[in-house]
Structure formats: C-alpha cells, structure tokens
Amino acid sequence: MLVRRLLSCVLAGMFSTSLLHAQSVMLTEAPLAQRCVRNEIVMELDGKITVRQGDKDAVFPHKATAKHVFLERYLDVNGVIVDKAARFYATAESSISFNNSPATKRSLRAERSFMVGQRTKDKVLSFSPTGALTREEVELTEHFDTMAVAGLLPGKAVEVGKTWTLPNRVVFALCDLEGLLQQDLEAKLESVQDRIAHVKIFGKAQGIDQGAQVTMLINANFDFDTKQQRIVFVEWKQADDRQQGPISPALSADVTIKLTRTPIEEPEQLNKFALVPIPTTEMPPGSLTNILHHDAKQPFKLSYTRDWHVVSDHPQLVMRLIDRGDFIAQVTITPWKKIDPKSVMTLDAFADLMAKTPGWQEDKEVERKQIKDSAKGHHTVYRVASSGLLSSGSSEGVRTVQSFYLIVSDQGEQMIVTFSTTPPQVPRLGNRDLELVRDIIFTEADNNAPPK
Numbered sequence: 001m002l003v004r005r006l007l008s009c010v011l012a013g014m015f016s017t018s019l020l021h022a023q024s025v026m027l028t029e030a031p032l033a034q035r036c037v038r039n040e041i042v043m044e045l046d047g048k049i050t051v052r053q054g055d056k057d058a059v060f061p062h063k064a065t066a067k068h069v070f071l072e073r074y075l076d077v078n079g080v081i082v083d084k085a086a087r088f089y090a091t092a093e094s095s096i097s098f099n100n101s102p103a104t105k106r107s108l109r110a111e112r113s114f115m116v117g118q119r120t121k122d123k124v125l126s127f128s129p130t131g132a133l134t135r136e137e138v139e140l141t142e143h144f145d146t147m148a149v150a151g152l153l154p155g156k157a158v159e160v161g162k163t164w165t166l167p168n169r170v171v172f173a174l175c176d177l178e179g180l181l182q183q184d185l186e187a188k189l190e191s192v193q194d195r196i197a198h199v200k201i202f203g204k205a206q207g208i209d210q211g212a213q214v215t216m217l218i219n220a221n222f223d224f225d226t227k228q229q230r231i232v233f234v235e236w237k238q239a240d241d242r243q244q245g246p247i248s249p250a251l252s253a254d255v256t257i258k259l260t261r262t263p264i265e266e267p268e269q270l271n272k273f274a275l276v277p278i279p280t281t282e283m284p285p286g287s288l289t290n291i292l293h294h295d296a297k298q299p300f301k302l303s304y305t306r307d308w309h310v311v312s313d314h315p316q317l318v319m320r321l322i323d324r325g326d327f328i329a330q331v332t333i334t335p336w337k338k339i340d341p342k343s344v345m346t347l348d349a350f351a352d353l354m355a356k357t358p359g360w361q362e363d364k365e366v367e368r369k370q371i372k373d374s375a376k377g378h379h380t381v382y383r384v385a386s387s388g389l390l391s392s393g394s395s396e397g398v399r400t401v402q403s404f405y406l407i408v409s410d411q412g413e414q415m416i417v418t419f420s421t422t423p424p425q426v427p428r429l430g431n432r433d434l435e436l437v438r439d440i441i442f443t444e445a446d447n448n449a450p451p452k
Helices: 002-022 135-140 146-152 168-174 347-355 423-429 432-438
Strands: 024-027 036-053 056-078 081-098 104-107 114-120 123-127 156-159 163-165 179-183 186-193 196-209 212-225 230-242 250-264 291-294 300-304 308-312 317-323 326-336 360-370 378-390 398-409 414-421 440-442
Touching: 024 186, 024 196, 036 146, 056 114, 056 146, 056 250, 081 135, 081 146, 081 168, 104 135, 135 291, 146 168, 146 230, 146 250, 168 179, 196 230, 300 326, 326 423, 326 432, 347 360, 347 378, 347 398, 360 398, 378 432, 398 423, 398 432, 414 423, 414 432, 432 440
Parallel strands: none
Antiparallel strands: 024 156, 036 056, 036 250, 056 081, 081 104, 081 114, 114 123, 163 186, 179 196, 186 196, 196 212, 212 230, 230 250, 291 300, 300 440, 308 317, 317 326, 326 414, 360 378, 378 398, 398 414
16 A cells, blocks of 8 residues: 555656646737836946056946836837837936946936837837937937837747747847847746746847947846736846947946836826827937937037937037948037137138148048038038048058038137048948038027127
C-alpha cells in the first residue's frame, strides 16, 4: 500500500509537471483602435559622459530621472503598432544632473497638456494642436514608445517556457533608434499565475541615434493580463554604450524604465469633441511641429524644423542639421551691433568682411546678392556664399562651403547667420538655410543699447 501511494504521488507529480509545461496562453492584445489607456512611466538613468579634452578623455557622472502620467487614445493602428494617438498629460517632468551639479528640472506647460503622437518616417513625432513646443518640451515628450508596446506580444498561443523573436520595427521603436543595424531580442513566457502571464525579454540591439552608433543590452520583463487582453506592466532595463556623435558626447549608462498601463473608458479629455483640433493630414503642419527658440537674453526668436539640433546657445546659438543620422550642416547665429536702419552697410562691404572671418580661407565666391522676398520685420537681408578651407585652432583646414547672411531688422537690430557644410552635402542642405533665415523674428530686448 505504501509503495502504491508513493508511486501515485510520483505519477501525480509527473502529471502536474506535464500539465505545467503544456500550459499555453493566447498572447495577443484586444483590438487597439479607439481604445484608451492610462500610462505612468518612471525613468532612471545613471551613467557617465566622456568628452575628449586635448589628448585625454574627461569623464563626468550623468544622472537623470523622469516621470510621465498621461491618458492615451489610439487613433490610427498599423497591425500591432499604433501610428497615431491622442494624449493628455497630467504629469511630464524630468530632472537632469551633470557632473554632480544641482539638478536641472523641466516640465510641460499646462497649455501644452493636450498632445498628439504621430509616427512619421518610422519615428513618433510629438506635437500639440494648441501650438509649438520648445526644445525642452519636445525632449520631455520623447519618452518610452507606449504606441509600440503591444508589439512585444507574438499574436498567438504560446506554451510556458517557449520563446519568440521580437520584430525589428518593435525593437526599433522601443529602443528609440534612428536606424537599426542588428538585433537578437527574444521574449520568453516564464509563467502564468492567476490571469497574469509573466514574460522576460533579453538580447542586444545595435543602431544609430542622432548620428552616433549605439549598443544596447536589454534585460526586461512585462505582465500580460489575459482577461483584459492588455500588457499592464513593463520593466525595461538597458545598458547603453553610445559613441560620440555630431551633436552628442560619448555616453555609457544604465537605464531603467517602468511602465504601468491601465485600460480605461473614454476620458473627457480625449472625447470626440477634444479630438476636433487634431490635424487629419498625413503630415502635421510645420506651425505645430517646428520648435520654438526664444531666449530673453537675445533679441530674436526662431521657429525651426526638428532636424536642427542645438549644440550651444551662449553667447551664440549653434545648431547642427542631422538627416537620418547624417551630419549635413552647422549654423551659427550671432547677434551684432545695433545701427540706424538707414545706414546699413553695402552688400560689397559685407562680402569683404565675411572673406576676412578668422579661420576662413576663401578661394571662390559662389554668390553675392540681396534677398528681396525676406520675412516680415526684416529690413535688409544679404547672402554671400563661397567655398574654401575652414580651420579651428591647430587643426588643418577642411574643405567647406559657407553661406553668410546679414539680417537687419526694421529697428536696426543686426545678426550674422553662418551656414557651414562640406561640398558633398550641399545638395542635401538645399534651401533649408534660407528657410531658417526667414523664420527668424526680431524682438525688442530690454538690455539693447539705443542706436549710436
């Protein structure tokens, strides 16, 4: 009898184990279109920035935290990835500390709480139907891609212990890359407890971000509610190794992102009346997607497209144009002495002055003209374009094409805007230099001296 009981226990244990390994669950989300969720994202970054100083590398600690709480309604769906969503932010804030300095805090203006996330050229473009965002607000709303989370699921029944490979477009979105070189991320159904399926994600992704090569080691997990048919929690850990790029220094960092995702009924903030202001065009208008730059210490403000990136804002505004990871051009905007608008220098005098710019060896002038169809508030605009060698410090000269603009306001404010690019990139720059110049608006600064 004892032997039989022991044998029965062994058989029962084997049978239970067999059932456990054979257990499977359907891992696919319920239809996404017009569904609403509440997202809460908490991000922590702990890393080091490396900057080349002379012949040595200088390493600085870098820390950041962020929190986002927002309601999201899915509008346009492409398979398991959402292409367009309306959002209402209750919280959007970050804190950044470089080299152990006091943290710099950022938050989203209340008047920009209503936002849209729209996937354009494989990247989510965040904008507000109520008006343009500042660079800080754009960066603040470029968080973990909640519109791609459903793509973590295989869309089929999976047995406990089985794995599946994550699609490239899902990895591309969740790793927030501009270009994906390779990836081997896999997901594994670890267990099913009550109605929650627990899944682990692991692997490596390599790609391009802001023109720099990036390697990420991913160790993540998520919970899928089988009753609600929604992913309700994601913990995404990645170890980043980012090389120096044209607009960013080298960075190594450990990043942890926690997303709590709760299905909700349609909220008032995202009902059909709230959605009316959202553009229905394939591309939202530039007036909403352009970035607003306005520094109270400078006598101008500027609206510019998102492929321009600020690398310095004092004493000059310096931006670089990045197109699909390629460095195209640099622009330097320098406020100049105020004059009587009746006494603007001649075009020839401006051309002679630019030819003598320190570090610039001009060998051929390409264009010299006055821009007739200048923007409102621009009294005079000159453009001088030339090719030559551009050097900095002890470095050898680099073959460069430069376009120099003199812009004079109706009140006599002056600025010099210089675009620099290499000859092969001239066609890709196109007329984007003139477009940016036309978007410069002069403002009366309180500390400006009167004309002499």
